[in-house]
Amino acid sequence: MCGIVGYVGSDNARDYIIDGLKKLEYRGYDSAGIALQTEDGIIVRKKKGKIANLEQEISGEKLYGNTGIGHTRWATHGAPSDINSHPHISEDESIAIVHNGIVENYMDLKKWLNDEHGIVFKTETDSEVIAQLISVLNKGDLEEAVYQAVSMMRGAYAFGVISKNEPNKIIAYRKDAPLIAGLGKGCNFIASDIPALLKYLNKIYLIENDELVICTPDRVEIKNKEGQTVKRDILQVNWSLEDAEKDGYEHFMLKEIHEQPKAIRETLTRRLDENDNIFLDGISLTKEELENFNKVYIVACGTAYHAGLVGKYVIEKMARIPVEVDIASEFRYRDPFVDDKTLFIAISQSGETLDTLAALREAKSKGARILSVVNVVGSSVARESDDVFYTWAGPEIAVASTKAYTTQLICMYLIALYMGRLRETISDEYYNSILSELKATPAKIEKILDKAGEIENLAKYLYNRTNVFFIGRGLDSAVAYEGSLKLKEISYINSFAIAAGELKHGTIALMEPETIVISLATQDSLFEKMLSNIVEVKARMAHVVSVAKEGNTKIEESSTEVIYIPQCTDEVSPLLTVVPLQLFAYYVAREKGEDIDKPRNLAKSVTVE
Ligand code: AGP
Numbered sequence: 203m204c205g206i207v208g209y210v211g212s213d214n215a216r217d218y219i220i221d222g223l224k225k226l227e228y229r230g231y232d233s234a235g236i237a238l239q240t241e242d243g244i245i246v247r248k249k250k251g252k253i254a255n256l257e258q259e260i261s262g263e264k265l266y267g268n269t270g271i272g273h274t275r276w277a278t279h280g281a282p283s284d285i286n287s288h289p290h291i292s293e294d295e296s297i298a299i300v301h302n303g304i305v306e307n308y309m310d311l312k313k314w315l316n317d318e319h320g321i322v323f324k325t326e327t328d329s330e331v332i333a334q335l336i337s338v339l340n341k342g343d344l345e346e347a348v349y350q351a352v353s354m355m356r357g358a359y360a361f362g363v364i365s366k367n368e369p370n371k372i373i374a375y376r377k378d379a380p381l382i383a384g385l386g387k388g389c390n391f392i393a394s395d396i397p398a399l400l401k402y403l404n405k406i407y408l409i410e411n412d413e414l415v416i417c418t419p420d421r422v423e424i425k426n427k428e429g430q431t432v433k434r435d436i437l438q439v440n441w442s443l444e445d446a447e448k449d450g451y452e453h454f455m456l457k458e459i460h461e462q463p464k465a466i467r468e469t470l471t472r473r474l475d476e477n478d479n480i481f482l483d484g485i486s487l488t489k490e491e492l493e494n495f496n497k498v499y500i501v502a503c504g505t506a507y508h509a510g511l512v513g514k515y516v517i518e519k520m521a522r523i524p525v526e527v528d529i530a531s532e533f534r535y536r537d538p539f540v541d542d543k544t545l546f547i548a549i550s551q552s553g554e555t556l557d558t559l560a561a562l563r564e565a566k567s568k569g570a571r572i573l574s575v576v577n578v579v580g581s582s583v584a585r586e587s588d589d590v591f592y593t594w595a596g597p598e599i600a601v602a603s604t605k606a607y608t609t610q611l612i613c614m615y616l617i618a619l620y621m622g623r624l625r626e627t628i629s630d631e632y633y634n635s636i637l638s639e640l641k642a643t644p645a646k647i648e649k650i651l652d653k654a655g656e657i658e659n660l661a662k663y664l665y666n667r668t669n670v671f672f673i674g675r676g677l678d679s680a681v682a683y684e685g686s687l688k689l690k691e692i693s694y695i696n697s698f699a700i701a702a703g704e705l706k707h708g709t710i711a712l713m714e715p716e717t718i719v720i721s722l723a724t725q726d727s728l729f730e731k732m733l734s735n736i737v738e739v740k741a742r743m744a745h746v747v748s749v750a751k752e753g754n755t756k757i758e759e760s761s762t763e764v765i766y767i768p769q770c771t772d773e774v775s776p777l778l779t780v781v782p783l784q785l786f787a788y789y790v791a792r793e794k795g796e797d798i799d800k801p802r803n804l805a806k807s808v809t810v811e
Pocket residue numbers: 503504505506549550551552553554555558601602603604691805806807808
């Protein structure tokens with residue numbers, strides 16, 4: 203997510219903005235910039251990389267201006283670079299803007315601005331369009347120009363704008379992306395988020411959708427879409443800075459578990475046109491090329507690898523093409539059978555995992571087509587791939603991956619459906635049924651999250667166990683691996699996953715009275731088989747916590763506890779089944795008082811062998 207900060211007052215805006223941007227660093231970003239209204243007009247300074255690079259850039263300059271805007275960029279359109287960083291300035295240097303969100307119709311607007319006004323764009327971004335648009339529409343009234351520009355824009359955005367011709371003023375507009383206004387002493391602010399302003403004030407206005415806000419040193423005025431001033435209560439903020447970064451959640455991990463419905467909606471809906479046809483932005487695979495592949499290889503590490511296990515099931519089932527899934531650190535030394543008929547899919551949240559990058563290079567050297575599923579725009583894995591399919595999960599701060607995993611699954615389903623349709627291995631009816639199931643998952647996940655208290659209670663009396671098995675069949679076995687990793691990496695409890703059918707081939711010897719067995723039984727087609735496995739472990743006095751679909755109450759006969767997930771088709775159940783497991787791991791680790799967001803020995807991105 204990008205970060206916005208603006209200051210207008212009697213002091214130099216520069217330090218307030220830089221400090222505010224630093225308070226937004228937790229959101230993740232790849233570049234930063236500032237625009238100041240100075241006696242020589244609007245000055246813009248912006249740099250790829252950390253805010254320290256920007257500070258270095260301006261350290262020798264006497265940059266003074268009492269009005270300014272700043273930005274930390276999380277790249278969406280256009281790779282991270284100095285020129286693509288914000289603020290963006292109009293061609294005539296009269297308007298500067300900072301923007302958070304997406305202008306969906308930016309290509310149409312670019313064409314109009316170029317055809318009608320001869321505007322030549324300097325960047326690959328959608329955001330630059332806003333600066334150019336407001337500039338050409340500005341006939342001496344910035345507020346009016348903003349309203350006109352907004353009437354032409356489509357998307358989800360919050361932006362701040364300053365004009366050379368209207369000093370001591372910031373105008374900002376909100377549509378579906380966060381925006382607040384801060385009330386200071388002799389100064390006022392705009393920002394994307396509360397942490398940016400906490401050092402200076404504790405009175406804010408929350409800006410609602412389709413509202414415009416005008417900030418000057420001594421007033422903040424909010425107007426609705428029709429230009430009428432609206433009354434807004436002042437919100438007194440008593441959060442600590444730390445609380446504010448977590449939006450009130452105790453840990454980033456819990457916040458990111460709860461962000462999954464939104465992350466899934468973002469990742470899914472942007473790839474569907476008005477007729478629910480999938481367009482895989484960033485992927486230029488043609489039908490002929492897809493038909494040329496005789497194998498798919500999915501290679502990744504950790505949680506991303508577990509997403510690949512689900513990918514194998516759904517791509518094989520829908521596209522009827524053999525899929526191999528491999529751990530990157532093994533793949534790269536196996537001299538794998540890969541050639542120009544292989545589609546190699548690398549999955550990586552950070553896009554910097556060295557093992558995955560090395561595996562990608564190995565596959566590339568053997569002629570494979572490289573498609574990567576990545577969360578960080580412009581990361582190494584993304585840059586070295588032929589095609590990139592981004593998960594729009596937003597920055598994932600907690601080391602334990604949650605929303606990245608479920609959005610990686612969404613990308614697996616979209617690739618499977620897309621390939622299945624192109625290869626004509628699925629009917630339109632099946633395609634539509636799966637798509638509507640996927641679109642229904644955010645609301646179903648919200649239902650599970652509403653019952654988080656039940657899982658918290660379960661964790662409260664199971665947290666001190668030392669051995670936990672996760673078992674499942676089919677897609678549930680893939681999710682079992684992810685559930686086990688979540689528990690072990692943040693609670694440090696020894697847990698492992700095994701295909702339920704494999705238990706009797708040795709592992710069941712480990713079963714002792716009160717051993718915890720988390721049994722995933724959401725696959726209708728394998729439900730009876732799972733019941734037998736549960737009876738098997740129950741007979742050895744295990745404590746069985748089952749996860750099943752609502753209505754399958756027969757499972758209660760042989761389980762100690764049952765966690766129900768909303769009804770869904772077998773194919774999409776991993777998106778739901780994983781959520782109680784994420785919550786269970788979180789609350790167990792919380793009961794144990796562990797450092798949940800930064801577990802011992804772990805890094806968010808493993809850039810070593
Ligand atoms: C998952 O919770 C872990 N943090 C870890 O397994 C992670 O998934 C793995 O290191 C891969 O990281 P990547 O997705 O950034 O490549």
